[in-house]
Amino acid sequence: MRAFSQLLDGLVYTRSRNGKLALIAAYMRAAPDPDRGWALAALTGNLDLKAVKASVIGEMIRARVDPVLFEMSRDYVGDLAETVALLWPRAHDEPAELDDGSLSLSGVIDRLHNVSRAAAPDALAQMMDHLDASGRFALLKLATGGLRVGISARLAKTGFAQAFGLDVDDVEQVWHALAPPYAALFDWAEGRSPRPDPEGTPYFRPFMLAHPLEADSVDLADYAAEWKWDGIRIQIVGTGPKHGGETRLYSRGGDDITGSFPEIAQAFTGHAVLDGELLVKGEFQGGEAASFNALQQRLGRKAVSAKMMADYPAFVRLYDLLIEGDDDLRALPWEQRRTRLEAYMAQLSPDRFDLSAVIDAPDFEALADIRAGARDAAIEGIMLKRRDSPYVAGRKAALWYKWKRDPLTADCVMMYAQRGHGKRSSFYSDYTFGCWTADGELLPVGKAYSGFTDEELKWLDRFVRQNTVARFGPVREVEKTLVLEVAFDSIHDSKRHKSGLAMRFPRIARIRKDKPAAEADRIEGLKRLVS
């Protein structure tokens, strides 16, 4: 248990992605079987023991510690599991906190799996007595079913792949054919057996991505144009009735987001792999796709309420068909896949699925006009796909291009600055900026932490330090004198901000040292850009 609890602690305190991967990899190499398989299940969210409820943990601690002191402690610490882990009284004859090594991770999980609801509190208490504070924290998190250590399933799998020199996409392919504690996976990783066969399981296929268009034009005889929709890229994988009829949804990074959009998964029963854009229907747009802002209400949720599903109904606008039945279409030219996709649409529910239209333009110039005229909130730009391109993983030169709408810009005034993370952790690199109201008040309209060069960052950092007027924890308020030209893809109404506005992808385009702050843009002007 100690190695696992140390791993969890390390993942909490380590900020860098590489650092986290190294911790996971080191654990996966060193820990015994089946502990490491259970750890991998826990880290990827595939272990949901729910042996006890949070309220039971509360009762357990109130029986052992003065309830008033417990409440005060919980107020201070915040997290219930951590509070209880820290408060748990030590056995009387034990001088120091000690993980006595008598519990293994797999032993703990076996016990939690098999214990009845009534016997769970006693079993848990007994195990707590053998652990130190870190171990108790890990145990409570396992027992209540929510690890939440701030890493994605994809990161855990990447760490596992790194441990054994595997490609994470190869791991991903076999993943859904296996179950915790993944003995077959470790056997393959360590060369004891061949790669497990993923046949019939809904596994993730790496997405095909696009390069930004840098050339002045392309020949539309070679390239087809489609809208680039501003939702989230999603892959729908269905195994069809032959293999149990399971459907999974994956994000661009390969994370399983089926749980966040159950209505989509339920509406798809086919045996196929599709690529599309997840969007929500907007009430103000006649049922058309709403802005990304609306979709954001649905993201990052483990469970979705009926109300959420009714208020922000999701649908998928389909781009591509990778696999149909037992036919892998990925090697075929885009045009042929497109024909297959158009034919496939007939069997899908129009409530949840539609087709991303191909834009009809006689030449590139006409396409540029169409792009310039597009003001639909859910359009991010145009995709250009080579008509003969196969579907290949990652970004391949000259096959697909994204041609984003020209960004909008506004001149804003820097208001607050905060330190960045990782290698920027000592620089003030996150800037909140505002625009003027009609009454001459400055209201925040967004926050940006990119777009500048390293030299500009140094200059901005120095500006923040030399012009600080107040500090709020990690945040510095600065003299309202510096104008930043901010570029953004679109701007929307937002109830979250006092200005009533929220920008999509804001970044610093230029530092306008030449411009007096009073001449920065007004909120009124920004409101006219709302889409």
Add this chain to the structure above:
Amino acid sequence: MAHWIEPHPTGIYVRPADAWIDPSQPQERALVTHGHADHARGGHGHVWATRETLAIMALRYGTASGTAVGYGEEIRLGGVTIRYVPAGHVLGSAQIILDHAGERVVVTGDYKRRPDPTCLPFEPVPCDIFVTEATFGLPVFHHPDTGSEMDRLLHALHANPDRCVLVGAYALGKAQRVICELRARGHHDPIYIHGALERMCALYADFGVDMGKLRGATGVPAKEMRGAIVLAPPSALNDRWSRRLPDPIAAMASGWMRVRQRARQRNVELPLVISDHADWDELTDTIREVAPSETWITHGREEALLHWCMTHQYRARALALVGREDEEDG
């Protein structure tokens, strides 16, 4: 009838002696427990403190006037017999024992019960009124064994030979204690220190605390500090000062590190629970040991300790002193 000793927001007033204990505003006569800024201020008329505390105050505030009181030595001020006994907090730290009218009051200042190679251990003195701190006055605060925390520090150091470990440690007390603990565990490499620690380390050395080879970190090429321990005040942990260091692992030595979010808020990768204050068990054990008829709680999480006293038949009250508890002084 007012008691001869009175708590005020700005300090504790000892009426018969016409003197203040750890006043936060300039006073004519001040009795100072130790050199931390929330207890020792500049600008007093006359200060009674240990020789070490006076030296620390002279370094920090340039104050010269003061009467050195040795540990155990008795002085009399206006009918009050006053004695300074070790508090185990930092170099020169003292509890102030006041005897008057057949009654004994002990003002602990800040204290701890763990061994500290840089200062004398806390001496429990039975009394009638016990004035205690409560910085870590919640039962979640349990400081682990110092040795195991130092082992974690050395382990991180040896596991990352191309990096350095940057330890955030309060400039007075914690920094010198961490250095001495490292030496005691056989780490004799040069330790690099931030400029803000240099004068205090020199003062400790003058008082005979041997810290081995210390080097200023300023102006040293990053290469040279690979595989080394660097000490800096907590405020420098994420500041641009640390940019000069070779890929530092951010560590912090503080009792607050017991709570995950506290460590995360400071971007600490290696939290070291090393405190110069008593933890919960030490606070409550000490109250049992000195068995006062009344306990006054000066600063920290006084509510919880007050509740404990009430439920364990110790009369207690919380004093609301201003300006106490520097977060970095954990």
